[in-house]
Amino acid sequence: xxxxxxxxxxxxxxxxxxxxxxxxxxxxxxxxxxxxxxxxxxxxxxxxxxxxxxxxxxxxxxxxxxxxxxxxxxxxxxxxxxxxxxxxxxxxxxxxxxxxxxxxxxxxxxxxxxxxxxxxxxxxxxxxxxxxxxxxxxxxxxxxxxxxxxxxxxxxxxxxxxxxxxxxxxxxxxxxxxxxxxxxxxxxxxxxxxxxxxxxxxxxxxxxxxxxxxxxxxxxxxxxxxxxxxxxxxxxxxxxxxxxxxxxxxxxxxxxxxxxxxxxxxxxxxxxxxxxxxxxxxxxxxxxxxxxxxxxxxxxxxxxxxxxxxxxx
Amino acid sequence: xxxxxxxxxxxxxxxxxxxxxxxxxxxxxxxxxxxxxxxxxxxxxxxxxxxxxxxxxxxxxxxxxxxxxxxxxxxxxxxxxxxxxxxxxxxxxxxxxxxxxxxxxxxxxxxxxxxxxxxxxxxxxxxxxxxxxxxxxxxxxxxxxxxxxxxxxxxxxxxxxxxxxxxxxxxxxxxxxxxxxxxxxxxxxxxxxxxxxxxxxxxxxxxxxxxxxxxxxxxxxxxxxxxxxxxxxxxxxxxxxxxxxxxxxxxxxxxxxxxxxxxxxxxxxxxxxxxxxxxxxxxxxxxxxxxxxxxxxxxxxxxxxxxxxxxxxxxxxxxxxxxxxxxxxxxxxxxxxxxxxxxxxxxxxxxxxxxxxxxxxxxxxxxxxxxxxxxxxxxxxxxxxxxxxxxxxxxxxxxxxxxxxxxxxxxxxxxxxxxxxxxxxxxxxxxxxxxxxxxxxxxxxxxxxxxxxxxxxxxxxxxxxxxxxxxxxxxxxxx
Numbered sequence: 001x002x003x004x005x006x007x008x009x010x011x012x013x014x015x016x017x018x019x020x021x022x023x024x025x026x027x028x029x030x031x032x033x034x035x036x037x038x039x040x041x042x043x044x045x046x047x048x049x050x051x052x053x054x055x056x057x058x059x060x061x062x063x064x065x066x067x068x069x070x071x072x073x074x075x076x077x078x079x080x081x082x083x084x085x086x087x088x089x090x091x092x093x094x095x096x097x098x099x100x101x102x103x104x105x106x107x108x109x110x111x112x113x114x115x116x117x118x119x120x121x122x123x124x125x126x127x128x129x130x131x132x133x134x135x136x137x138x139x140x141x142x143x144x145x146x147x148x149x150x151x152x153x154x155x156x157x158x159x160x161x162x163x164x165x166x167x168x169x170x171x172x173x174x175x176x177x178x179x180x181x182x183x184x185x186x187x188x189x190x191x192x193x194x195x196x197x198x199x200x201x202x203x204x205x206x207x208x209x210x211x212x213x214x215x216x217x218x219x220x221x222x223x224x225x226x227x228x229x230x231x232x233x234x235x236x237x238x239x240x241x242x243x244x245x246x247x248x249x250x251x252x253x254x255x256x257x258x259x260x261x262x263x264x265x266x267x268x269x270x271x272x273x274x275x276x277x278x279x280x281x282x283x284x285x286x287x288x289x290x291x292x293x294x295x296x297x298x299x300x301x302x303x304x305x306x307x308x309x310x311x312x313x
Numbered sequence: 314x315x316x317x318x319x320x321x322x323x324x325x326x327x328x329x330x331x332x333x334x335x336x337x338x339x340x341x342x343x344x345x346x347x348x349x350x351x352x353x354x355x356x357x358x359x360x361x362x363x364x365x366x367x368x369x370x371x372x373x374x375x376x377x378x379x380x381x382x383x384x385x386x387x388x389x390x391x392x393x394x395x396x397x398x399x400x401x402x403x404x405x406x407x408x409x410x411x412x413x414x415x416x417x418x419x420x421x422x423x424x425x426x427x428x429x430x431x432x433x434x435x436x437x438x439x440x441x442x443x444x445x446x447x448x449x450x451x452x453x454x455x456x457x458x459x460x461x462x463x464x465x466x467x468x469x470x471x472x473x474x475x476x477x478x479x480x481x482x483x484x485x486x487x488x489x490x491x492x493x494x495x496x497x498x499x500x501x502x503x504x505x506x507x508x509x510x511x512x513x514x515x516x517x518x519x520x521x522x523x524x525x526x527x528x529x530x531x532x533x534x535x536x537x538x539x540x541x542x543x544x545x546x547x548x549x550x551x552x553x554x555x556x557x558x559x560x561x562x563x564x565x566x567x568x569x570x571x572x573x574x575x576x577x578x579x580x581x582x583x584x585x586x587x588x589x590x591x592x593x594x595x596x597x598x599x600x601x602x603x604x605x606x607x608x609x610x611x612x613x614x615x616x617x618x619x620x621x622x623x624x625x626x627x628x629x630x631x632x633x634x635x636x637x638x639x640x641x642x643x644x645x646x647x648x649x650x651x652x653x654x655x656x657x658x659x660x661x662x663x664x665x666x667x668x669x670x671x672x673x674x675x676x677x678x679x680x681x682x683x684x685x686x687x688x689x690x691x692x693x694x695x696x697x698x699x700x701x702x703x704x705x706x707x708x709x710x711x712x713x714x715x716x717x718x719x720x721x722x723x724x725x726x727x728x729x730x731x732x733x734x735x736x737x738x739x740x741x742x743x744x745x746x747x748x749x750x751x752x753x754x755x756x757x758x759x760x761x762x763x764x765x766x767x768x769x770x771x772x773x774x775x776x777x778x779x780x781x782x783x784x785x786x787x788x789x790x791x792x
Contacts, residue, residue, distance in 0.1 A: 003579045004568050095544050098553040099563050107367055114366070155581065257582050309581040313567050 005097045006159045007311030012093035012109070013163035015086040019116075020140040021171040022083050025050055026073055027133045028204040032197060033066055043201070044069045050178040050205070053081055070129065074136075075120040083136055087116045100156045104146040112139035155256050158249040159309075165249075166302045169242035173298065175205050176229055177291045183222045184287060199225050206237040226287065227279040239294060240274045246301070247271045253309075261308035266301050324727040325469050326741050327392065338395040338790060341507045346390075346739075354389065354734060357499045361387055364495065386783035387492060388733040389499065392744060392765040399510075399761060399789045402473060402748070405657030406463050407757045408648060410750050413480055413635045415651035417457040420634065421447045431646045439718075440640075441688060442481075442633030444596060446603055450620055452629045454526040454754030459591075459627035460519070461750040462486070462763075465658070467729040474659045474726065475644070476745065480635040481628060482593055485764040485784075486749045487551040490515060490558075492764075492786040508791035510761035516558030518751055518758050523559075523589045525753035526625050531588040537561040538578060540569075540592040542610045547779075552593050562587075566594070571614040576624045589625040590615075596630045638687040638721045639665055661726065667718040675722040676713065679706050682722040683774075684713065697774060699725050728774055731785065733767060743768045745776050746787065762787035 029047035033040040044064035048057045053072070056079055061068040074083045091113040094106055101109075116139060124132055151157045176183065182198040199220055203209035212220070212228055232238045247267040254260040282290045306312065328339045335343045365384050394402075419425050420437055427434045437443050462483025464476040493512050497504060520537060527535035539561055541552035556563035568578050569587075577584035592599065598608040603616040618624050634640060640647075642663035648656040664671040664682075675682060684696040696709045713720055730741035748763035765785040766776035776782040 001581050002562055002564060002568055003581055004565070005562075006581045092544065095549070095553070099557040103368070111367055253581075259582070310579050310583070313570075313579055 001100070001155055001159075003310030003312070005100050006155070006309050007306065008093045008097035009100060009156060009159040010163035010166075010305070010311065012090050012097065013160045014167040015090035015093065016109075016112075016140055016143055017164050017167040017171070018081060019083045019086045019090065020137055021167070022051055022073055022081065022086070023133045023136040023140075024205050024207060025175075026070055027130075028201045029069065030066070030129060030133075031204060032201050035197070041065065046178050048073070050174050051081060052174060053079055056080075066126065070124060074124065074132070084116065084120055087113050087139075102146070102150040104150040105143065108139075108143040108146040112143055115139055153252075155253055158253045158256075161249045162246055162305060165242040165246045166298065166305075168237055169239055169246070169298050170295065172206055172229060172237050172239055172242065173291050173295050175202055176226070177288070177295065180287045180291060183226045184283075196220065202229070206235070208235055208237065211235065223279050223283070226282070230282065231274065231277065231279060240271070243267065243271045243274060243298075250305075261304075263301060263304040263308045266297075266304055270297055270301065324741075324743075325467065325472075325729040327467070327729050327731045327744075328739075328741075338393040338398075342391065342393060342503070345503060345506060351737060358389055358734065361389065361495050361499060364498075365491075385488060385778045386769060387495065388767055388769075388783050388785045389496070390732050390734050390739065391496065391786045391788045392731045392746075392767075393788045393790065394762070396790050396792050401657070402465065403759045403761075405473070405475075406465075406748060406750055406759055408652055408654065408657050409463065409475065409478070409644070410458065410461050410752060410757055412644075412648040412651045413461070413478060414455075414457050414752060416647050417480075417629070417632055417635055418451065418455065419651070421631065422449060422451070426647065426650055429650070431650055432640070432643050436637070436639055436643075437634065440634055440637055442596070442631065442637060444631035446616055446620075447629070447631040452526075452619075453528045453622060453625045456526045456627075456752050456754055457629040457632050458635070459523060459526055459629075459752055461752065462747045463750060465746045465748065466661075466726055467746070468727050469729075472659070474661045476661060477638075478635055478641065478644070479747070481633045482595070483747065483749070484548045484551055484593075485747055485766075486515060486760075487554040488784050489749065489760065489762065489764045489787070490554075492784055493762075496786045507788070509788045510791060512760045512762050515749065515760045516555060518760075519555065519591075520559040520561065522751040522753040522758060523591055523625070523627055525755055526627065527588045528622050528625055530623060535588040536586065537589045537591060538564045538569075538587045540564055540566070540590050540594050542594050542598070546593070548593060555591070561591070566598075566608075566610045566612055569612040569615075571612065571618055574618060574621060574623055576612060576615060576618055587624070589627060591627045596633060599626070599630060636688075638663070638685055639667070639718075642721060661723045664722040666713060666720040666722060671722075672713070672717045675720075676710055679710060679713075681725060683725055684709065684720050684722045686719055687721055688719075697725070700774070725774070731765070731767065733769065733783075733785075740771065742771065743774050743776065744785070761789035 025047050029043055032043045041064045044066065048054055048064065048069055051073055057072050060072060060076070060078065072079055072082065076082045077085055079085060091109050094101060094109040098106055116136060119132055119135055147160060179198060179202050200209055202225060203212050206229065208228070228235060228238065230239045233240055233244065235241055250264040250267050254264050327336065328343065329335050362384065365387065416426065420427065426432050427437060458480045460483060462479040462485065464479060466474050466476050468474065489512060523537050524535040537559060539552055539556040541549060541563055543549065543565055553563050562578060564578050569576055570584070572584050575586045576590065577586050594610050597605045598610040600611050600613060600616045601608045602613045615624065619626055641660070642665055644660050645656045648654070664675050666672045666675055675684065680698045682698045686694045696705065698706070701709070728743040728745065731744045732739035733742045744765050744767045746763050746765050749760045751758040765787045766778065766782050767785055768774060768776045769781060769783045
């Protein structure tokens with residue numbers, strides 16, 4: 001496979017994952033804003049921060065209100081990470097790697113772009129927002145379904161999956177990073193209503209507010225949620241799950257190519273480090289510090305993958 | 314029952330000789346069509362458009378903002394060619410394509426045709442498409458034009474003319490294939506009623522044909538790659554389509570480099586050698602070391618590898634000489650010179666504006682002529698006299714006088730028409746035809762049919778997709 005093609009697949013699926021993630025963040029923010037009008041501004045701000053677009057946002061808007069934030073995160077083409085921008089970027093990458101995709105996957109990505117574009121081409125009214133966000137996530141599910149249902153389990157599939165999970169690990173870590181203070185067990189608001197709302201937002205951002213309740217192992221508290229997001233192997237958006245998947249796909253690649261690269265070792269070590277941790281030791285190290293370290297490692301892993309598999313010349 | 318609109322003008326209509334008689338090749342189709350419900354057909358037509366959009370069969374239009382992808386309108390009425398018509402056409406095309414290959418080899422080697430005085434030397438010497446780097450070199454297998462798209466127009470029952478030879482990098486073959494695929498999906502019953510020759514083998518034949526032209530040093534199964542300028546190129550869809558269908562890699566210049574005297578592509582497992590490059594990048598951009606030094610689209614040093622015989626470039630650099638419209642005017646002589654036979658296909662009468670007599674004739678009769686740039690393509694920079702305003706004619710006359718050698722002129726041909734599907738039935742529109750020809754060291758293979766381009770506006774003669782033309786499926790009947 002061409003290095004460029006591997007890179008195109010990796011980025012296509014990073015962008016698709018980002019679109020979905022951004023839609024979730026907006027949805028979580030929207031729910032909070034509906035239920036709590038008083039500190040809506042700071043909630044919207046943290047949504048923008050979590051999306052990693054704070055500076056870009058401040059260059060365009062002065063305050064954090066639902067209209068501006070939704071507009072910026074969903075449809076502003078000046079924002080390279082808006083849903084519209086990343087859906088287009090995903091589709092551009094899909095065109096680039098068209099020969100590596102099945103017709104079903106290509107058609108799904110192309111339709112996703114056409115649908116999203118038509119949907120958010122003009123400003124979104126608040127009443128439409130839930131339906132719009134639903135559609136964005138649905139489109140993403142269609143692409144994923146086509147990928148799972150029609151693609152060969154070969155290097156093409158591996159690069160697509162690796163892109164997905166690098167992005168997903170980054171997204172979940174950012175959510176924790178921005179909200180880490182609400183997850184500290186030492187916080188004076190333990191068990192307060194404020195905490196409950198914050199925790200619910202976090203869980204909604206990873207589509208796990210119901211899953212957490214199903215597990216029903218522990219009371220909803222900071223440590224349990226942090227443990228869930230970082231160390232629970234059953235949660236498809238947890239850090240350990242994402243890193244585990246990457247490690248698996250990188251190992252498949254090493255097997256297919258008959259050569260083990262540095263990135264495979266990096267991922268394996270990252271996974272082992274997570275597997276050996278428990279939540280208390282993470283709190284002892286400092287949640288914020290731990291997450292910053294994870295984001296750095298994840299980013300370094302991404303760069304190493306690019307180098308090892310020659311995405312660029 | 315659907316309506317057939319009558320057409321007043323005198324040109325040759327390929328379906329009907331007049332309002333009552335249907336030409337033989339169209340009889341079965343006409344019977345079928347007469348029984349169709351127009352509402353259903355309109356619905357089918359919409360489905361086809363939606364299908365094209367969903368699958369991304371689009372082309373980019375130059376000069377419009379990035380990512381402006383447009384559909385080429387598709388018309389659901391096929392253009393039908395009888396077997397005996399096709400037999401004659403394909404013989405004529407093969408003869409012409411063989412002559413062009415011989416011509417290219419000659420002008421880059423012995424230049425016998427120039428010595429004989431049949432083609433003036435300055436037409437070659439002053440031709441930008443002529444590449445001195447190709448002198449004294451024979452490409453692998455002796456093939457210059459691996460892929461040709463000969464543009465043909467028809468004016469009467471037995472009157473076929475070659476309009477352009479397109480020996481450089483003809484595009485459109487993906488539309489030929491997708492149009493057929495669409496027709497098969499929309500009207501499967503038609504294909505069981507009417508026996509149509511298959512075109513679907515084209516990608517397989519292309520792959521084989523390119524493989525046969527691989528360098529003699531190539532060991533094992535030749536590795537083929539398609540070189541594209543990138544996804545913003547107007548024909549990117551076609552590049553990826555063909556690579557996909559052939560099972561070849563789709564590469565850009567920055568994926569390639571010269572390693573150990575060979576061309577290699579950067580893969581996830583390091584650099585891998587390739588043997589045949591089907592390039593959809595113009596000569597000028599192919600090698601910044603030999604041609605345009607600012608080109609980012611090509612591969613530095615590829616011409617050295619080429620001349621060392623370690624890569625096949627399809628089509629060969631420098632084949633554009635044969636596309637020159639001034640050279641075109643000598644094509645009957647060229648065919649005779651190399652094949653010893655009279656040309657089977659006619660050339661359109663061509664006035665070389667470089668010649669003073671011709672220039673004055675052209676200036677006097679501008680309103681009746683079509684004037685083209687000798688190096689132009691795609692319908693850009695041309696004047697269609699009968700359709701031009703007084704001011705356009707005046708302005709063009711000035712351009713002609715300033716650079717006469719840059720233009721040729723041809724009479725306006727009364728192009729044949731084929732009906733298209735309109736609101737209430739059928740209406741005649743002018744068409745041309747681009748059959749696709751594959752040349753390998755062993756054979757010339759022509760896909761039966763080709764791409765029919767159709768001017769969608771009533772009376773219009775401009776069929777180019779960049780200027781509002783559409784396409785049709787083209788059927789060559791089994792017998």
